[in-house]
Amino acid sequence: MDTIIGNMFAIGGNVKVPSYGNTKYEPLDIIYETHREAQLIAQSIGQAFQVAYMEFLKANGIEDPGLLKEMDYQDVLNQQEIYGEELNLFANKDHHKEVIVPKAKNELLGVVIVESGWGSMVPTVVLANMSPIGPAARCGQLNIGDQIISINGISLVGLPLSACQTYIKAAKNQTVVKLTVVPCPPVVEVIIKRPDVKYQLGFSVQNGVICSLLRGGIAERGGVRVGHRIIEINNQSVVAVPHEKIVSLLANSVGEIHMKTMPTSIFRLLTGQDTPHYL
Template sequence: MPKLSAQLIAQSIGQAFSVAYQEFLRANGINPEDLSQREYSDLLNTQDMYNDDLIHFSKSENCKDVYIEKQKGDILGVVIVESGWGSILPTVIIANMMHAGPSEKSGRLNIGDQIMSINGTSLVGLPLSTCQTIIKGLKNQSRIKLNIVRCPPVTTVLIRRPDLRYQLGFSVQNGIICSLMRGGIAERGGVRVGHRIIEINSQSVVATPHEKIVHILSNAVGEIHMKTMPAAMYRLLTAQEQPVYI
């Protein structure tokens, strides 16, 4: 009986997914008969997850323990932002460093570095506000240990889209990625919610109108190369916002 129940549950889940998938296709103007669930699944199976992130995070030379020395009462002197929903390890990124502050003076941290833990406390999966509170709580400490993953400030995305029947699976508003379909080809390619699109296929889109960005993406097929960075970091680096150091 338990085995039969498990089979029925599995069948029900499969049927529910199939119905939901067909509705998703119809909502995007695609006839479900033109693109089967199996075709989409087969495409996903040919693609690497998170572009090259898995390789990058698995290399020991990219993962480091960094010690920052400072005077008690001094702040660490960083601005942190979220890595973005869709990241292989959602955590915070160093977006800016205070000139002549402890972090910058150490020479051990770079903009783009992802902080995995501080003094043994993991930041992975924590809200940005919680991570900020943890860093603010370091004010009276003189030696701080950070476990970081060296990452460039710009994220490289590679989406493989055979033809227009395959939805990219993310939405954009004024150049910022605002939603992402879980498990789709965009997530596989490294797209992250909250990131600003900097380039599409080597062409800068930082000054491109929203409608044109949507048009470019909607009609792009084959290998779609993008460069993105957290929107908050982009605003800091382009002086649209003033940094608030912690």
């Protein structure tokens, strides 16, 4: 993760270090204390994004040298602010909600959780469904779309979905479960700024589902998440729209492109396409 705060510029990453029989990664954080250093590093990152963008174009059959020379993706990227303010949402405890869920011993919590989607600034799990007779629904304080930050004091932020499911299952023997959540609607608002159709959006879609995303591009900054189902494009519902029509709408959209999306798992549960398996 790369962050500029005032004149402090932080770079976070992973360092591969040897381990016995397994690959191990250690966190790496570098702090630059001068504005000049921050500018140089930010410029280098921007250039790396542009190289990745050109490779993305080539991989999708766009190899016109004149077109590539004409584009300056970094300028477009600079105009695309990060939409959603996820870091502020999760870092500010004023947005957090403590929920106490009373339950019987050996009773399931009665929830379905899904991943927030690759591309999220702060990956966590989302409450996708609740059993109408389960403890989670009975407590009356949880809603579909809420992002679960912790359970019984154990942080779930950044953990794989399977690990989060294990922690929730482990609460079966308890009579009280404490959850920390960030209340969020199940539908995610996306705004992408695209000045011209010659600039690729930087994500691919199949039957309304976002299946790949250019890391660091305008789509990711605008709130696009892999694994989400597109619900609306510029106030037009695309729930029952054919794939070709969705592609055409996206390909020809310029200016501010407004979309509404939600995790595909939530969409399928809400529309009755999948049967919930409660934890």
